[in-house]
Amino acid sequence: xxxxxxxxxxxxxxxxxxxxxxxxxxxxxxxxxxxxxxxxxxxxxxxxxxxxxxxxxxxxxxxxxxxxxxxxxxxxxxxxxxxxxxxxxxxxxxxxxxxxxxxxxxxxxxxxxxxxxxxxxxxxxxxxxxxxxxxxxxxxxxxxxxxxxxxxxxxxxxxxxxxxxxxxxxxxxxxxxxxxxxxxxxxxxxxxxxxxxxxxxxxxxxxxxxxxxxxxxxxxxxxxxxxxxxxxxxxxxxxxxxxxxxxxxxxxxxxxxxxxxxxxxxxxxxxxxxxxxxxxxxxxxxxxxxxxxxxxxxxxxxxxxxxxxxxxxxxxxxxxxxxxxxxxxxxxxxxxxxxxxxxxxxxxxxxxxxxxxxxxxxxxxxxxxxxxxxxxxxxxxxxxxxxxxxxxxxxxxxxxxxxxxxxxxxxxxxxxxxxxxxxxxxxxxxxxxxxxxxxxxxxxxxxxxxxxxxxxxxxxxxxxxxxxxxxxxxxxxxxxxxxxxxxxxxxxxxxxxxxxxxxxxxxxxxxxxxxxxxxxxxxxxxxxxxxxxxxxxxxxxxxxxxxxxxxxxxxxxxxxxxxxxxxxxxxxxxxxxxxxxxxxxxxxxxxxxxxxxxxxxx
Numbered sequence: 001x002x003x004x005x006x007x008x009x010x011x012x013x014x015x016x017x018x019x020x021x022x023x024x025x026x027x028x029x030x031x032x033x034x035x036x037x038x039x040x041x042x043x044x045x046x047x048x049x050x051x052x053x054x055x056x057x058x059x060x061x062x063x064x065x066x067x068x069x070x071x072x073x074x075x076x077x078x079x080x081x082x083x084x085x086x087x088x089x090x091x092x093x094x095x096x097x098x099x100x101x102x103x104x105x106x107x108x109x110x111x112x113x114x115x116x117x118x119x120x121x122x123x124x125x126x127x128x129x130x131x132x133x134x135x136x137x138x139x140x141x142x143x144x145x146x147x148x149x150x151x152x153x154x155x156x157x158x159x160x161x162x163x164x165x166x167x168x169x170x171x172x173x174x175x176x177x178x179x180x181x182x183x184x185x186x187x188x189x190x191x192x193x194x195x196x197x198x199x200x201x202x203x204x205x206x207x208x209x210x211x212x213x214x215x216x217x218x219x220x221x222x223x224x225x226x227x228x229x230x231x232x233x234x235x236x237x238x239x240x241x242x243x244x245x246x247x248x249x250x251x252x253x254x255x256x257x258x259x260x261x262x263x264x265x266x267x268x269x270x271x272x273x274x275x276x277x278x279x280x281x282x283x284x285x286x287x288x289x290x291x292x293x294x295x296x297x298x299x300x301x302x303x304x305x306x307x308x309x310x311x312x313x314x315x316x317x318x319x320x321x322x323x324x325x326x327x328x329x330x331x332x333x334x335x336x337x338x339x340x341x342x343x344x345x346x347x348x349x350x351x352x353x354x355x356x357x358x359x360x361x362x363x364x365x366x367x368x369x370x371x372x373x374x375x376x377x378x379x380x381x382x383x384x385x386x387x388x389x390x391x392x393x394x395x396x397x398x399x400x401x402x403x404x405x406x407x408x409x410x411x412x413x414x415x416x417x418x419x420x421x422x423x424x425x426x427x428x429x430x431x432x433x434x435x436x437x438x439x440x441x442x443x444x445x446x447x448x449x450x451x452x453x454x455x456x457x458x459x460x461x462x463x464x465x466x467x468x469x470x471x472x473x474x475x476x477x478x479x480x481x482x483x484x485x486x487x488x489x490x491x492x493x494x495x496x497x498x499x500x501x502x503x504x505x506x507x508x509x510x511x512x513x514x515x516x517x518x519x520x521x522x523x524x525x526x527x528x529x530x531x532x533x534x535x536x537x538x539x540x541x542x543x544x545x546x547x548x549x550x551x552x553x554x555x556x557x558x559x560x561x562x563x564x565x566x567x568x569x570x571x572x573x574x575x576x577x578x579x580x581x582x583x584x585x586x587x588x589x590x591x592x593x594x595x596x597x598x599x600x601x602x
Contacts, residue, residue, distance in 0.1 A: 045173045050081045051154045056146040057107040059155045067164040068174035069198040083149050083156040096124040096164040115143045121485050121525050128195035129219040130523040136485035180274040182218045182226035190305050191226045191452050192500040193218050211235045225454045225468045246283040253289030269301040307451040307500050307549050314545040318567050318595035322347045326583040333583040339379045344387050350597045354402035363400035363415050372397040378410040378428035388430040395420040403449040418444045425476045438480040446494040457503050462491035485524035494542035498556040500549050506539040515539050519555045534574045537564040545600045560598035567598040
C-alpha cells in the first residue's frame, strides 16, 4: 500500500489541525513503557573499560566505544581513557561523530602513535537523530597517541582529536533503534522518523526522552513534509514507571485547540505509535486540562500508519516473454493479473502495481530503448481498465513506481519514473511532468518510495541518496538530496525500501569488482548483509516488499533483483526465478526466455 490520499468520510478521524498548540505544558503521571518497537534481541551490552585493554590497539577500539550511550556522561567516559595531562584542556561538543573503520588501527611496537582510517557516516545529535555526513563517500585519517603513565596500570590515551567519536559497531551495540512518528501536512497519516535511544537510559526514563524528541520536531530532512509540534510545547521533566500497564499523560487545555474535534484523536495516535513497546498491549490514558481522562486501549491507532496495511505475504509478479505473470505459491496465484485487460498484457518490459482501499493502479513500460513508452491504468478493486499512453515520456525509461495511491479519486494517485536519467511524475489520467528539485542530484539510475509515500531513496552517479517528495502543489517537488553511506560498496546500482527504516541496496563491493546486496538503515549507519557475493554480473534492478512494523522485524522477508537478463530472489544464496515458478507455467516454454522484472503488488 502506498500513501493514501483519503477523500471519503471514513478518513475523517485523520483530518484537521496539528498536534499540540503553543505554550502547552506537559505533565505525565504513571506509565512509562520502554517505548517504541524494541528488538527482541536487545540486551544491555557490557561496556569495555580502559583497564580491560590488553594492548594499545585494543585500547583504541575500546576508546571508540566510550562516547556511546547516555550523552550526559559521554565526555566523562571518554576522559576516563585519558592520562591526566591529556584530560586537561580536552573538550568536545555534544554531538557524536559516527565512523566506520576501514581496516584495523595500525600499531607499531615502540611507536605511541596509532593511526586508523574511517569513513564518515554522520553525526548523532542530542535528539537521537543521525545526520548523514556531507562527505559520506570520503575516508578520513585519525591518530591517537597511546602509552603508559608512571605508577598507574594499563594503557592510556595520551592525545586524541577533540571530538566525540564512536564506530558503527558501538552505535549498534549501545543504542536501541526507535521510531517516532509525526503527522504529515495533510493530517492523513503518520511519517516515521528513526532515532537512537542509549541503551543505558533506564526503561522508566525512555518515555520522557521520546516525548522530548516529539516536542523538538522531526529530523531535518523530513521538515518539509512532517508537522512539528507547535513552538512553545514543553516536555515533562520525568515520566514515572507504568502502573498496571497504563500510561497516563496529562496535557494542558492548549493541547487540543477549541473547535478541532479531531485533534485529541490525532494526538493519541501519534503518542501510541511513538511510545509503543512492540506489539504488547498498552493502555494510554490521556487527560486534557481539567477534563476527564480518556482511556485508549484498542489497536485502532495502527491504521494511522500506512505501513501497517502491508500484507504478511505479498502478491508477486514477473514479466515473462513480454507478459505480466503471477508467481505460483504466492497469494492470489490463481487470480487474473490486476487491472490489465488480457489483450493489453503484452509487449511489457517493466511494471509497477499498487492499491488503495478502493482502486488498483498499474504502470507499465512497453517497448525498449528509444521506442519505450509508459502506459498507465486504474480500476476499482476487482475490475479491469484499458491502458493509456503517457505523452511526453519517451527515451530510456526506468522502472515506474507508485508513490501516492488514492481512494475514490483515482487521478489523485502519483507515480514516478526516470526518463533519460531525469525524474518525472505521472498520473492515471496519462498526464506527466518533470519533478522539480531543490538541488538536482544528476542522472538518476534507481528510485524507490517508502510506504508513507513521502520518503524517497534514489541512486544517482553510483551514490545513494535520501530525500522527501512534496506533492502539495501542482508540480511535485523533491527536497535537496542527502547522500547516505552505502557500507562496503564502492558503487551503488539499485535501491528499494526494506522496511520503515531500512533500505535494500545493491552495488559493487569495495574490495572486488563483484556485486553484493545489503540492507542499510536509512541514515547509512547500520548494515545487514543479505548476499555478500553474487558474482560479476551487474544488478540492473532491485525490489523489496517492506516489512510491516507491527508483524515483522526491521528488514523485508522478500527481496528480488534482476541481473544477466533474469530475475532472482535474495535468499541465503541467489535463487533464480524460473519458468517453473510461474503460476500456470507453460508446458512448452520458449527457448532461451526467462522471467525478468520481478515486482510486488504494494
